[in-house]
Each structure stands twice: as C-alpha cells, then as structure tokens.
Amino acid sequence: MAQSGKGKLNYRCPSCFMRDLDIDMFYDKEKKEYYCLRCQYTGSEEDVLEKNEMIRFRYRKMMERITDFD
Amino acid sequence: MDAELINYIKEKYPSIKCAVATCWEEGPKAYHTTNNSWYTLFDGGPWNPWIPSKQNTHAPAANEAEDSGIVAIPHLSRDLLACYDGNGSNFGTHPQNVLRGMIYDTKTWEYPYLYNLIDQYRHLAKYNNGYSYNMMFVGPGWLNKMGRWEQPYELLKKSYEDGMRYYGDLKKEGKLRDLTMSEFADFYRANKTYTEPECALWKDILYGSKKQLFWYVDPFMRACVNMDQGGAIVDLRPYVAKLKWEVGIGTPHVQDASYPFLIQEKYRAGYFTHYAGEGTVRSAKICCGAEEVDLCLCRTHATFSQEGKNRILTLDPVDIEFAEVNVKLQTKVIFPEGESRILISREILDVSDPEAEISINEYMVACYGTTEYPEDMTSVKLSVGDGPDAVKIDYAYKCREASIAGAKVAEAIIPPVQTKVTLTTDADDATSYVKEGYAFSPMFTLGMTKKIRKGEVIGTWLNLEKAN
Numbered sequence: 001m002a003q004s005g006k007g008k009l010n011y012r013c014p015s016c017f018m019r020d021l022d023i024d025m026f027y028d029k030e031k032k033e034y035y036c037l038r039c040q041y042t043g044s045e046e047d048v049l050e051k052n053e054m055i056r057f058r059y060r061k062m063m064e065r066i067t068d069f070d
Numbered sequence: 071m072d073a074e075l076i077n078y079i080k081e082k083y084p085s086i087k088c089a090v091a092t093c094w095e096e097g098p099k100a101y102h103t104t105n106n107s108w109y110t111l112f113d114g115g116p117w118n119p120w121i122p123s124k125q126n127t128h129a130p131a132a133n134e135a136e137d138s139g140i141v142a143i144p145h146l147s148r149d150l151l152a153c154y155d156g157n158g159s160n161f162g163t164h165p166q167n168v169l170r171g172m173i174y175d176t177k178t179w180e181y182p183y184l185y186n187l188i189d190q191y192r193h194l195a196k197y198n199n200g201y202s203y204n205m206m207f208v209g210p211g212w213l214n215k216m217g218r219w220e221q222p223y224e225l226l227k228k229s230y231e232d233g234m235r236y237y238g239d240l241k242k243e244g245k246l247r248d249l250t251m252s253e254f255a256d257f258y259r260a261n262k263t264y265t266e267p268e269c270a271l272w273k274d275i276l277y278g279s280k281k282q283l284f285w286y287v288d289p290f291m292r293a294c295v296n297m298d299q300g301g302a303i304v305d306l307r308p309y310v311a312k313l314k315w316e317v318g319i320g321t322p323h324v325q326d327a328s329y330p331f332l333i334q335e336k337y338r339a340g341y342f343t344h345y346a347g348e349g350t351v352r353s354a355k356i357c358c359g360a361e362e363v364d365l366c367l368c369r370t371h372a373t374f375s376q377e378g379k380n381r382i383l384t385l386d387p388v389d390i391e392f393a394e395v396n397v398k399l400q401t402k403v404i405f406p407e408g409e410s411r412i413l414i415s416r417e418i419l420d421v422s423d424p425e426a427e428i429s430i431n432e433y434m435v436a437c438y439g440t441t442e443y444p445e446d447m448t449s450v451k452l453s454v455g456d457g458p459d460a461v462k463i464d465y466a467y468k469c470r471e472a473s474i475a476g477a478k479v480a481e482a483i484i485p486p487v488q489t490k491v492t493l494t495t496d497a498d499d500a501t502s503y504v505k506e507g508y509a510f511s512p513m514f515t516l517g518m519t520k521k522i523r524k525g526e527v528i529g530t531w532l533n534l535e536k537a538n
C-alpha cells in the first residue's frame with residue numbers, strides 16, 4: 001500500500017469542520033477516498049463538498065443583504 | 071505584540087506610529103480550530119483601533135504618561151458575535167475568511183455577509199461620536215493559485231476584488247475615507263481622547279437570531295453585555311490593573327498573551343452549568359418565596375444613548391412570572407467615562423400584587439484566567455462590609471459564606487491579576503454577601519439582596535481597581 005497524498009485542493013474534513021476544526025484531509029489513491037487523520041470520516045470528493053455545506057444550516061441570514069443594524 | 075516589544079520598537083525606531091498589534095479574540099478558540107497547531111495568543115483585547123498603554127498592549131493608555139506612542143490596529147475587522155462564539159477565522163472582513171466559513175452560495179459565488187459585516191462596522195459610528203473603522207488584510211497565501219478551502223483560485227481572487235470594489239464604491243459615494251496606517255494613526259490621535267470608550271451594540275447578521283451583544287472598551291476595562299441574557303455581563307477584563315505581562319521565551323507566558331478575564335461565559339460557563347455550582351456572570355435573580363428567576367433567562371433588546379459622560383444601554387422591560395405574582399422590570403447598564411465602574415440599575419415598573427414579598431439578588435460570579443482550565447484561587451481574599459465590622463474569607467475552597475445586613479460593599483482581591491473588584495449599593499436596606507467556591511466550582515460570588523417595591527429603582531455598582 002503506497003503512501004497517501006493531498007488532493008488537488010485542500011479538502012477539509014466535514015465532520016471536523018462541523019465542530020469548528022479546520023483539518024485538511026489526505027487522499028488514498030487505492031481506495032479512492034479522502035480520509036481524516038483526526039477522526040473517522042472517509043469520503044469521495046463529491047461527498048466532502050456536499051457534507052461541508054452542512055455548516056450552512058447555521059447561517060440562516062447568509063444570503064440576505066442587511067441594511068438595518070439597530 | 072506585547073508591551074515590551076512595542077516599547078522597544080518605539081525606542082529604537084521612533085518614527086513608527088502604527089502597528090497591527092493583536093487579532094481580536096484569536097486565543098484558545100482559534101487554537102482549537104487549527105487542531106492546536108496555529109499558536110494564537112490573544113484574547114481579551116479591543117476590536118477596533120486604540121492607543122496601547124506602555125504597561126500592557128491590550129489595555130488602552132489612560133493618559134499621556136501611559137501612551138506607548140503608537141496607535142494599534144487589530145488584524146481584521148471581525149464579527150463581534152460570531153467570533154466570540156466560534157472560529158475567528160471564518161467571520162472577518164478578510165474576504166477569504168468568509169470563504170473559509172463557507173458563507174457564500176456555491177453556485178453564484180455571492181457572499182452578502184461580507185458586505186453586511188463591513189456595513190455593521192460602518193454603523194458603529196452611531197455609538198462612537200460619528201467615527202467608524204474597517205480594514206481588510208489579505209496576505210498572499212490567501213490568494214493561493216492552488217485554491218483553498220475547497221474552492222478554486224478564481225473564487226479567492228473574486229472575493230478579494232469584490233471586497234476592494236465595495237470599499238471603492240463606498241469611497242465614490244463619499245461614505246469612506248481610505249488611509250494608510252500612518253495616516254490613520256494621525257487621524258485617530260486628532261479625533262480621540264484617551265478616555266473616550268469604544269462602543270459597539272452588535273447584532274447577529276448571520277444566524278438569524280435576534281441576539282444583541284454590547285461591547286465596551288476603555289483604559290479601565292473591556293466588558294460584554296448580552297441582551298439575550300437579560301443584560302448580563304458575560305465577559306469582563308480589568309484593564310485598570312494594566313498587568314505587566316511579558317510574552318515569549320524566557321518570560322512566564324511563553325505563548326499566552328491574552329488579557330485575563332474575571333468573567334468569561336465560554337471558558338468558565340455562564341448561567342448554565344452541568345452540575346452544582348455557578349459559572350461566571352454578572353446578573354440578578356428575582357425572588358418570591360421559594361421561587362427564583364434569573365434575569366439571564368429573560369431575552370431582550372437594548373438601545374444605546376449617550377448623556378454627558380455616560381454611555382447608557384437601555385433594555386426593553388422584561389416580565390417575571392411567579393406562580394402567584396408577576397413583576398415587570400427594566401434594566402439599564404451605564405458606563406460613566408473614565409470612572410472604572412459600571413452601574414446596573416433595575417427599575418421595578420410593576421408588581422401585580424403590592425403585598426407580595428419580592429426581593430432582588432444582584433450578584434457577580436467571577437474568578438480569573440486566560441484559558442479554559444481554572445487557576446488556583448487560594449490567594450483570593452473576600453470580604454463583606456466596611457471597617458471593623460467587615461467579615462473576611464481567605465479563599466480555601468471551603469464553600470463558606472458571609473453576609474451583613476446593611477452593608478454596602480462586597481469585595482474580592484485577586485492578587486494574580488492585581489485586581490480589586492467590588493459590588494456596591496447606595497441602598498441602606500440591602501444585605502451584602504460573599505461566597506467562596508469549592509474544588510468543582512472554583513469561583514467566588516459577590517452580591518447583595520434587597521426587598522423591592524413597585525416604582526423603586528435599584529442601583530448596583532461594579533467597581534474595578536488596581537490592587538498591588
């Protein structure tokens with residue numbers, strides 16, 4: 001089994017990102033998956049992108065242009 | 071930069087007048103975010119520019135003698151609500167912070183939050199005599215050709231250009247002046263006095279709550295008032311002590327440059343704790359028989375006003391419902407400029423049953439520290455009352471209490487942070503008390519209880535002094 005490397009972008013672990021940890025994952029060429037060194041998450045590029053968007057559930061005003069700050 | 075470094079640079083290179091000295095709330099929380107690999111040193115400082123004192127970088131100079139000779143600016147203008155709770159590096163006017171936090175639409179690459187954040191900073195002019203400040207700071211690493219935070223270079227570049235374009239548009243509209251750091255330092259010194267506080271009534275612009283925080287900083291303290299907890303003080307740094315706190319190898323604080331807190335609701339809990347004991351907070355309880363309601367559970371909103379030297383936070387009235395009687399009261403939090411003290415006043419607007427025995431317990435639970443774990447409290451000295459009648463408790467984790475009817479002062483001296491904090495009342499009929507903690511509630515409490523009646527206004531002062 002060969003060593004893992006970085007993917008083409010820095011993909012962060014979605015499971016850690018949800019708990020306010022920014023951790024880049026490594027890519028396992030043989031298993032074709034990203035995996036986290038800190039926790040147990042593994043997933044494809046597609047899964048990483050989709051799961052990292054979960055953080056947005058908190059941002060209920062994310063797309064609203066606010067003009068009243070009182 | 072610690073004060074020793076600023077003093078050294080100023081002596082060696084006197085022409086330097088401005089420096090990026092800290093990053094707002096970039097301490098343990100940001101450290102966690104990087105899996106404890108990015109050594110973020112600084113909690114407890116001002117969020118907007120200030121003149122650091124010669125003694126401690128965070129604590130603004132109170133006068134010319136304390137003036138370090140530079141104007142300090144924080145690295146980035148940060149969201150004063152999101153960054154206090156969460157990862158600082160996701161919520162700043164550094165455009166790529168907003169990408170790092172995923173606060174954009176993946177398909178359209180739009181991020182209104184970035185502009186909302188800049189605009190809320192502009193809005194702070196309302197609380198600071200017409201002055202507001204904002205800055206963007208982008209290092210080359212953030213424009214990495216390889217892309218970053220799951221997004222390509224093109225989005226990194228777009229966010230930077232959009233941010234600059236927004237500043238440019240504001241400038242064309244006459245709503246912004248762009249200054250170099252040196253120009254800004256001159257502007258700041260020409261337009262600010264030493265004791266003028268920096269104030270920010272900040273609202274949630276991201277999560278869709280109605281939460282408001284009020285931040286206050288002057289040469290004597292930094293304080294945060296949480297309107298979602300009835301106007302409780304949830305963070306307090308006693309700058310009045312102007313602690314000598316060297317940082318770096320060969321000093322007692324190799325990686326810890328935070329200004330110590332007396333109250334910090336994230337590192338020392340606040341109203342809610344998992345077991346017995348209390349977290350750090352300055353609040354009040356309204357009591358009726360065996361029933362007790364903490365104002366921390368009364369969510370409300372505030373408006374800001376300035377009367378003479380007083381900055382006043384007026385909270386919307388709240389209702390406290392007991393089984394048999396209701397109480398309506400209104401809180402004001404008043405910061406008199408240059409006095410190193412905070413007045414909290416409670417006006418009892420209504421009591422549904424005038425015969426009911428209602429009392430108020432004004433209290434402050436505090437300790438000291440810069441990180442999450444408790445510090446040794448054994449040097450703390452508590453006392454209640456004045457003069458020969460005062461009762462003293464030297465902290466020994468024995469859960470002791472002392473109270474004196476008619477006493478007007480409850481006091482704690484905290485030698486490790488060279489601070490004396492007192493709660494005082496003008497009322498003649500209050501009972502003042504102090505409480506020691508124990509191993510698994512390593513705090514102290516200062517407080518005063520008093521019967522209340524409709525129409526009454528109860529004023530309690532929180533006073534901070536340096537204690538050597």
Ligand SMILES: [Zn+2]
Binds near residue numbers: 013016038041
């Ligand atoms: Zn992980």
